[in-house]
Structures are given as C-alpha cells and as structure tokens.
Amino acid sequence: MKNRDREWVRTLVENGDERAFRHLYRAYTPRLYGFVLRVIRGAESDAEDVVQDTWLKAVANLHRFRWESSFSTWLIGIGLNQSREFLRRRARLQPTDNPVVDLLPAPQVRQGEPGKRLDLERAIGRLSDGYRQILVMHDIEGWTHREIAENLGISEGTSKSQLFNARRQVRAMLRPAVEVEVLS
Amino acid sequence: MNREECIQDREWTEEEKRALIRLAGERHPSRSLEERTVRRLRQEGLLANRSVRWWHAPRVAWIGAAAAAAGFFFLLGVQFGQRWGAETTAELLTAQHRDDIRSAESRVQATGSAYVEAMTALAALASNRDPQEMGQAREAALSAFYGAATQLVALDPNDPVAVRLLQGIEEFDKRSPGEKKPERKVYWF
Numbered sequence: 477m478k479n480r481d482r483e484w485v486r487t488l489v490e491n492g493d494e495r496a497f498r499h500l501y502r503a504y505t506p507r508l509y510g511f512v513l514r515v516i517r518g519a520e521s522d523a524e525d526v527v528q529d530t531w532l533k534a535v536a537n538l539h540r541f542r543w544e545s546s547f548s549t550w551l552i553g554i555g556l557n558q559s560r561e562f563l564r565r566r567a568r569l570q571p572t573d574n575p576v577v578d579l580l581p582a583p584q585v586r587q588g589e590p591g592k593r594l595d596l597e598r599a600i601g602r603l604s605d606g607y608r609q610i611l612v613m614h615d616i617e618g619w620t621h622r623e624i625a626e627n628l629g630i631s632e633g634t635s636k637s638q639l640f641n642a643r644r645q646v647r648a649m650l651r652p653a654v655e656v657e658v659l660s
Numbered sequence: 661m662n663r664e665e666c667i668q669d670r671e672w673t674e675e676e677k678r679a680l681i682r683l684a685g686e687r688h689p690s691r692s693l694e695e696r697t698v699r700r701l702r703q704e705g706l707l708a709n710r711s712v713r714w715w716h717a718p719r720v721a722w723i724g725a726a727a728a729a730a731g732f733f734f735l736l737g738v739q740f741g742q743r744w745g746a747e748t749t750a751e752l753l754t755a756q757h758r759d760d761i762r763s764a765e766s767r768v769q770a771t772g773s774a775y776v777e778a779m780t781a782l783a784a785l786a787s788n789r790d791p792q793e794m795g796q797a798r799e800a801a802l803s804a805f806y807g808a809a810t811q812l813v814a815l816d817p818n819d820p821v822a823v824r825l826l827q828g829i830e831e832f833d834k835r836s837p838g839e840k841k842p843e844r845k846v847y848w849f
Contacts, residue, residue, distance in 0.1 A: 492708030494698060501694055506686030513687055524689050528697045535706045596679045615672065616684045643672070 481547050489538050497535065504548055505531075508555050514612050515559040517601045518566070526562050530555040545623075552617060553627050556609070563605045599649040607642035614639050777804035802829055 481503075487496040508530060513523040533554050541550055600608060609628070613619040614635075619627075621635040628635070672680060701707045777800075806829045812822030 492706060494702075494707045497698065497701065497707060498694065501697065505693075506688050509689045510685065510687035514683070520689070524693050527689060527693065528700060531697050532700060532704060532706070535701055536704070596676070597683055600683075615680050618684075 482543070485538060485541070485547065488535065500547075501531065504551055507548065508551055511552055511612065511617060512555050512559050514597075514600065514616065515556065515609055516562050516566075517605075517608065518562070522562065526555070526558050529561075530558045533558065549619075549623070556613065556627055560605075560609070567605075596646070596650065599646045602649060603642055603645055607638060607645060610635060610638045611642035611646070615643075777801075777807075802832070805829060 481500070484496040484499045487493045488500065505527060509523060509527050512526045512530070513520065516522060516526060530551070534551055537554075541547070545553075600611060603611065610624060613624050613627075614621070621632040621639075624630075624635045625632045630638075671677075698707065805825055809822045809825035809829070812819050813826060816822070
C-alpha cells in the first residue's frame, strides 16, 4: 500500500492527475472523516466541509511532503488543523465550553436513573474542544505525545496532563447515577 | 497527586480500550463529497487534466455512444448476413453445378453405352448372312447410333460429329420409301 501511495502522490504532484487524487481520496477519506467528525463534534455537513478543506490544503502542499511519516498521519495532521480552525470560528459565534461544568455527570444521570450510563462516544463528545482533541488523537488515533505536541504546538508534558484530565472527565460521565450520589 | 487522582490516573481497562478501538473505525461521508472536492480542486487549478471516467460522461455522450454502437453492430450484422448469404448461395450454386456435372456424366455414360450397343449390332451384322436378321441388326445399329448422336447433341448442340450422324440417319430414313419409318428409340438399361 505504501508503494502505491507514493506512486499516486507522485502522479498527483507531477501531473495533477485526477485519477490519482481519487485513489488517495477513497483510501483515506473514511478515516479522516471519522476523525474530523469526532474532533469537531459537529454536524456531518460541517465535518464534510472540513474534510474538503483538508484535501484542498493537502493537495496544495503535497509537493512539500517528505514521507517522514505515513501519508495517513500527515493527512490527519492537516485535518486536525482544519478542525481547530473550524472550532475557533465556531467559538467566536457560540459561548465557550466550561470545563468545570463538564466535570459533572449529565443531568439525566443526576436525576437518578440508576445504572444509566452515557456511552463512550457521547461522553467523549461532551468533552471540551481541547480535551477532546487530545483524547481522540492519543487514545483513538494512536498518536504519541510527541506527535500531538508537534501538531498542536504544545509541550509533551502539557499533552500528558490534558489527556489525564480528559480521561477523568470521561470516566466521571460514564459512572452510573447511584455511584455519583454515593460519592457526593 | 492524591489517592483519588492515583485511582483515576490509570490506563483504560481492557473493555474501555476495546470500546475505543471500535470508535476508531471508519466513517463514510456522503458520496457527493468526492465530486465536490474534485470540482473545488479543479477550480483552484490543483487538478490539471479532466480525466472523466467514461461512466461519468453526460447523458448526451451516452446516447451518442449508444447510437454509434448500435450502428456499428448493425453494419456488422449486415456484413455477416451478406457473407453468410453469399456463402449459402455459393453452396447452392456449387450443388447445382455438381448436379449439372452428374447429369452430364450420366449423359456421357449413356452415350458410351449407346456406342457399345451400336458396335455390338454392327458386329452382329457382319457375321450374319440372313437378310432379315441383317436388316434387323442394321436397324438396331442405326437406332443405337441415333440415340448416341441425340445424347451428344444434348451435351453440345454444335458438336459436328453428332450433328452429321443425326443428319445422316434422318436422311437415310427419308430415302427408304415404302418402308415403315423405324422408331428410333433406345432403351437404356
């Protein structure tokens, strides 16, 4: 697969070949789209716009790609930046997330529905943008803290502490209501 | 780090890890996203050639291609039909020719038989002194000659030998007054 990727990338860079692009698009878009959808926690139409912007950026900068990482990792990195740009635009239009509020279980759980848990994906979706990005990149996409730090422009230590906080919040949301009442 | 944080500061459980792995599965956007993205790339000049897949061709092109294909297959069918028909006709003509040849061969054989009949009759004439028998033999020989000449004329109306034989025999028949004109029939066996 890697050799084929190199060939398609080369053809796309040298000739602007549409068929080469379509091969790469079909191979990598499903994973890219899933990642973007999870990071921006938005509507599918928003995620598709971000995916489109990602490909535009990727094709425009393909000549700079040096194969120091896999094509997938490189593409997801561009997808992450486009997702963060989208979140910044959305934050300007909507109130910012309150991390303190996110520590509390969902209202329906606190209202005493014994044994009721949020499923994992919904819990991750309820995280703040920053926590969610790091948890998705590390625990779902399998990035290392070094890669996360490079892409987000933060230190590895910050990446680790953010991940710690993100996991704690998810576990709090996944705890059933009975447990929450006992602890409080 | 307090105890609570220590408890929380742990890797995911196996069940949680499996749940996270399931989340990493692919998701598929709408089918139109690919075309929209390709259009945007073309607009930005990032895709050089418009290598349209043949199945993406517009409807008019499809109709044109279908009409051209239909015309091609029609002409191909005509060619094949003509060739097949010609071959069949050729076979028929060949069969007819073969029949003509067989017919001709049978005529030649009949002619040969008539010739042998005539020779046999003449041989009988030469060795027979009885006038009546000689007359009968002569008539038989002439009839055989007549039959042979008739066959030859059928093969080639302008054959000089056949024509003279027929003329000679018919002339002879006219010069025999008082004699009952013989019936020149030959029966082939």
